Amino acid sequence: xxxxxxxxxxxxxxxxxxxxxxxxxxxxxxxxxxxxxxxxxxxxxxxxxxxxxxxxxxxxxxxxxxxxxxxxxxxxxxxxxxxxxxxxxxxxxxxxxxxxxxxxxxxxxxxxxxxxxxxxxxxxxxxxxxxxxxxxxxxxxxxxxxxxxxxxxxxxxxxxxxxxxxxxxxxxxxxxxxxxxxxxxxxxxxxxxxxxxxxxxxxxxxxxxxxxxxxxxxxxxxxxxxxxxxxxxxxxxxxxxxxxxxxxxxxxxxx
Numbered sequence: 001x002x003x004x005x006x007x008x009x010x011x012x013x014x015x016x017x018x019x020x021x022x023x024x025x026x027x028x029x030x031x032x033x034x035x036x037x038x039x040x041x042x043x044x045x046x047x048x049x050x051x052x053x054x055x056x057x058x059x060x061x062x063x064x065x066x067x068x069x070x071x072x073x074x075x076x077x078x079x080x081x082x083x084x085x086x087x088x089x090x091x092x093x094x095x096x097x098x099x100x101x102x103x104x105x106x107x108x109x110x111x112x113x114x115x116x117x118x119x120x121x122x123x124x125x126x127x128x129x130x131x132x133x134x135x136x137x138x139x140x141x142x143x144x145x146x147x148x149x150x151x152x153x154x155x156x157x158x159x160x161x162x163x164x165x166x167x168x169x170x171x172x173x174x175x176x177x178x179x180x181x182x183x184x185x186x187x188x189x190x191x192x193x194x195x196x197x198x199x200x201x202x203x204x205x206x207x208x209x210x211x212x213x214x215x216x217x218x219x220x221x222x223x224x225x226x227x228x229x230x231x232x233x234x235x236x237x238x239x240x241x242x243x244x245x246x247x248x249x250x251x252x253x254x255x
Contacts, residue, residue, distance in 0.1 A: 008071045010035045010164050010195035011056055016065035018051055025051040027219045029065070033197065033212070035163075038190045040200040040210035042229075044239055047217040049199045053166045056197070057083055069164055079108060082157035084150070084167040092142040098152050099137040102127055105159030127158035130192070131185045147178030151185055158189065165189065167198045171205075183209055206230065 011033040018026040026048045033039055041049045054060040056067055058074040069077035082105070105127070106120045116124075128134040131151040141149060150170050157165050170186075171179045186196055186209075200206055206213055207226035215222045215229050217238050222229045 006035060008035070009033055009068070010037070010070060011197065012068040012071075013052075013056070014066050016052075016055060016067065017063045018048075018055055018060055019063050024063075024218060026055065026062075026216075029216065029220045031214060031220055031223055033195065035070075035195050036190065036193055037195055037211045038186055038209070039195070039197045039212045039214065040206050041197060041214045041216065042200055042203065042206055043216040047238075049216060050168060052214075052216065053083070053168055053197070053199060056166060057081060079160070080162055081164040081166065082160045082162035084153045084157050084165060084170060086168045086172065090149070090153070092149065094141070096141055097137065098128070098133055098139050098141060098144070098155075099124060101141055101152050102133075102155040102159050105156040105161075108160065123161070124155070124159050127155040130158060130188055131155045132181075145178065147174045147182055150174075150182055154185060154189065158194075162194070164195045164197070167196065169199050169201065171200065171202065179205075203230065203235070 009032045011031070013029055013031040016026055016029040017024055029052065041052060043049050051060060055062055056069070056074065058067070058078070067074040069080045072080065074081075102124045103116055103120065106116055106123065110116055110120060125134065128137060131154050133148065133151050133155060136144065136148065136152075141152060144152065154165070154167075154170075167186075170182055174182065186198070190196060198210070200209070207230055210226060212224060213222070213226050213229040214220060215234065215238060221238050222231075222234060
């Protein structure tokens with residue numbers, strides 16, 4: 001991991017506006033995420049959550065605004081940030097093992113004419129240990145459960161050496177026990193000093209899972225503790241009254 005001042009935001013977005021054609025996907029978003037937090041990004045379908053993640057990663061060029069990772073412009077911070085995609089975007093039939101998938105995170109550090117060295121293998125082993133997948137190192141990724149596949153891609157991101165991890169719906173399509181296992185891994189990664197930003201759709205678990213929440217629908221409506229963000233009046237405004245508010249949601253959100 002890299003050394004930065006504790007006061008440097010992990011991610012700092014200023015006046016970010018992104019458009020696809022005439023309609024803005026994100027409008028004048030400013031957001032500062034502290035280091036060492038597990039942050040959830042919530043909002044209705046089509047609200048711009050994935051666009052925000054892609055903008056932080058530098059995959060999408062903004063119309064206006066800037067993104068910094070640990071104080072550096074996003075284009076200069078490629079090794080500091082890593083992405084864990086949705087499971088549906090991955091070809092799970094590709095003949096590659098768990099260990100080989102995690103080793104992909106080292107490719108940016110290895111000259112093309114060299115094989116992975118001892119230190120690369122050590123880093124991959126440490127990453128697999130952190131996500132509790134070391135015992136599966138020789139299995140083909142298509143033979144794994146959905147939650148295990150997610151954890152392997154987290155290991156790939158960790159092996160990259162990134163201080164900031166962005167995850168797109170890691171809990172989608174998994175059962176409750178698997179969801180808890182993934183959350184345990186996220187907590188372990190956070191305990192290692194890294195920052196995680198997670199696109200999440202389930203408001204019923206958002207208060208329990210995250211240190212901070214960012215509520216967006218094209219613009220940023222709120223960023224703060226779950227108790228601040230999961231306010232029924234605010235949610236009703238963002239979801240335009242279509243949201244079924246759980247009776248215990250406000251209690252879950254209390255700090």
